Amino acid sequence: MLNILSPSILAADFNRLGRNIQDAKAGGAKWLHIDVMDGIFVPAISFGMCVLKSIRSETDLFFDTHLMINEPIRYVKEFAELGSDGITVHVEACKDVATTLKAIKECGCRAGLTINPSTPTNVVEKYLDMTDMILLMSVEPGSGGQEYIPESTERIKEVKRMIKTSGRDIDLEVDGGIRLNNVREVLDAGANVIVAGSAVFHGDIKKNVSDFMQILNGVNK
Numbered sequence: 001m002l003n004i005l006s007p008s009i010l011a012a013d014f015n016r017l018g019r020n021i022q023d024a025k026a027g028g029a030k031w032l033h034i035d036v037m038d039g040i041f042v043p044a045i046s047f048g049m050c051v052l053k054s055i056r057s058e059t060d061l062f063f064d065t066h067l068m069i070n071e072p073i074r075y076v077k078e079f080a081e082l083g084s085d086g087i088t089v090h091v092e093a094c095k096d097v098a099t100t101l102k103a104i105k106e107c108g109c110r111a112g113l114t115i116n117p118s119t120p121t122n123v124v125e126k127y128l129d130m131t132d133m134i135l136l137m138s139v140e141p142g143s144g145g146q147e148y149i150p151e152s153t154e155r156i157k158e159v160k161r162m163i164k165t166s167g168r169d170i171d172l173e174v175d176g177g178i179r180l181n182n183v184r185e186v187l188d189a190g191a192n193v194i195v196a197g198s199a200v201f202h203g204d205i206k207k208n209v210s211d212f213m214q215i216l217n218g219v220n221k
Helices: 013-029 049-054 076-081 096-108 119-131 152-166 183-189 205-217
Strands: 003-009 029-035 062-068 085-092 110-115 133-137 172-176 193-196
Touching: 013 049, 013 119, 013 205, 029 049, 029 085, 049 062, 049 076, 076 085, 076 096, 076 152, 085 096, 085 133, 096 110, 096 119, 110 119, 119 133, 119 152, 133 152, 133 193, 152 183, 183 193, 183 205, 193 205
Parallel strands: 003 029, 003 193, 029 062, 062 085, 085 110, 110 133, 133 172, 172 193
Antiparallel strands: none
16 A cells, blocks of 8 residues: 655644645655644644635645544535545544545545544444545644654554455554654554654755655555
């Protein structure tokens, strides 16, 4: 399965956001991770539809939109219309997970399902036939720059086994505390989509992405 880097703009310089995105693309990124936080499901408030609309005209990168909001089904259609290619929602934030995933698919987007570090991995199993991607949080959601939770590695392996058993072609994404010095561990555990924020957007963005891509391209699944 193809390994993908999805740089998280949560760590970007919003005064130079367009330039930051172009630098990430120049380094080899093909996805962009967009964390939308509502201040309710998670403590922080990030950004919303106006930012998505403005950057959609800036780039043709795949928009990997991560809705960290309560009852995201309320906004699925709007985020799809603004250019999201994939929309990922939290199992903990949806009263009806299946209906929410169905709504995402009906909008023409890839449907993703996320779980927090404290949520048992087996909750995703019954939704595997409805999803295109599972996202495992390897930090508590709500802020960037946190350290990778070591127990996440075993959780990645558990979900990877479920995906293999399902027989479906489902991406496994991991988000939180991933840097050049631990990304290989995450890949070896079974992930193929890597979210990195500060490790990409702090410093030389183009070089940071290029360094990640060298590792991702060197790992065979």
